[in-house]
Amino acid sequence: MKIMLVDDETLVLNQIRRMLSGYPGISVVGSFGNAREAIRQMPDLQPDVVFFDIHLPELSGIQAVELAQEACPGTDIVFVTAYSEYAVQAFELNAVDYLLKPLHQARLDQTIKRLMQKRMHKHEDMHSTAPSRILCFRSLRLQSSGRSPEIPKWRTAKTQALFAYLLHQRGKIVFKETLLELLWPELNVKQAANQLYTSIYHIRQCLKQMGIDAPIQNMTIQEGYILDTSRIRIDVDEWENGLRQLSGVNLTDSHSELRRLLSLYEGDYLQEIGYGWVEDERERLRKLWYLNARSLARFYEKAMMQEEALAMYERIQDVDPYNEEDGLALMKLYTASGRHKEAEKHYHKLDHLFSNELRIGLTDKLVDWFEHARKKLPPLAQ
Known part of the structure; x- marks a missing residue:
């Protein structure tokens, strides 16, 4: 394990180097009193760990760590400080550990043990072949x-x-x-x-x-x-690429794959992020799902695959409950399969939604269909 030391106190640098010399498998690859010079040397020295004095001249500990991570990604950080209040800040920055001055060998033992355990877990992860x-x-x-x-x-x-x-x-x-x-x-x-x-x-x-x-x-x-996401997979990209590959393919041959892809849409894009910048992409992906889901629902409907059509229209209404045309298609499927109670229940759900939330009534087309269905099929009204 290669360690770099950065502290503006020469006595501290010498002390840490001397204390580290007693650990097998550890080498100090550089000692620096200036953070900027240390960061410049990091790409060549490739340290596994940097012991940083958190209170350095010129650069704050926060800035130094940010630049160090860019110079040598993956390097672990241990903060060295004379002030105990910096201990909390060290862990807020996700440093592996912190050491208080004056240094003690027993406390350094704990730090080295923690670093070794972290390297062991990292080694195990590197041998996994599953993509992130x-x-x-x-x-x-x-x-x-x-x-x-x-x-x-x-x-x-x-x-x-x-x-x-x-x-x-x-x-x-x-x-x-x-x-x-x-x-x-x-x-x-x-x-x-x-x-x-x-x-x-x-x-x-x-x-x-x-x-x-x-x-x-x-x-x-x-x-x-x-x-840089070039070495990982992103569900949104995979999902959209999958839909793109099915574009132009006859649904008779591809409806099962399209249904699988639509099921991967677990919820809106970055649903818990409330910032306005996400809305355009969120709406674009939602519309893309809706267009494909509606196309599949109509395919099932024409192919007389009632259960599949019902499942798709139910999901569509969950995503977009304000679309009366889809609501009507769903109620027609309910009645065609003898599920009259569910058709009536869905009608009243739409009526409540439009009356109480949108403050408008249902269209004459939907109301007329429901009244006709009640007369023609008495069980619907029971």
Whole structure:
């Protein structure tokens, strides 16, 4: 395990180097009193761990860590500080550990043990062949190494929103100025920038811990970030590509696959994200699902596949309950299959919805059909 030391106190650097010399399999690849110089050397030295003094001149610990993660992605961080109040901040930044000055060998033992355990888990994850995925329908979840999808433990709601925005703009440069205005408009530039650096660091650590190979690249010249998703799978992209491949294929041959794809739409795109920037894409994907679902429902209806048609129209009405034409199609299918009570129940549900929420009545076409059906089929009214 290669370790880099960054502290502006020479005595502390010498002490840590001496203490680390007693551990087998550990080498100190560099000692620096200046954070910027250390960060410049990181791509060449490729440290596994950096021991950072959190209170450095020129750069704050937050900024130094953010730049270090860009210079050498995947590097673990251990904070060294003389102030106990920084311990909480260290864990907020997802550092592996923190050490208080003056250093003690017993406490360093705990840190080394923690680092070794983390490296062992990382090694196990690297041997898994299952691709990582990001799931965007309904809740935002991450799935790695063949495990079940998990909702990440984001530090704050805005950290989640930041990741979601970078994901939404994947492959494109997102300017820092845009992110500051979008997520922290109430703060001054310096405060907002600190929040941004902290959140970026937290996201990187979260992705690394969950085995998601989607690095956030810091575009220094353009002052922005790019989320690289080229090595992972994203459910929204897979879903839309699947629909695209079925385009133009006769439903007689493809209805089973189309039904499978439509079932993958578990909920709206980034459903829990309340920011306005997500609405256009959310509505586009919702319409895409609806158009394909309606096409499939009508195919089942014409093919006299009543149960399949009923299931599709029920799902369509769940997604878009305000469409009277689909509601009428569903009620006709209910009556055709002898389920008159369900037809009446759905009619009253639509009547309540339109009268109480939209403040308008049902169309004459739907009302006339229902009255005719009640007269023609007495069980409907019982």
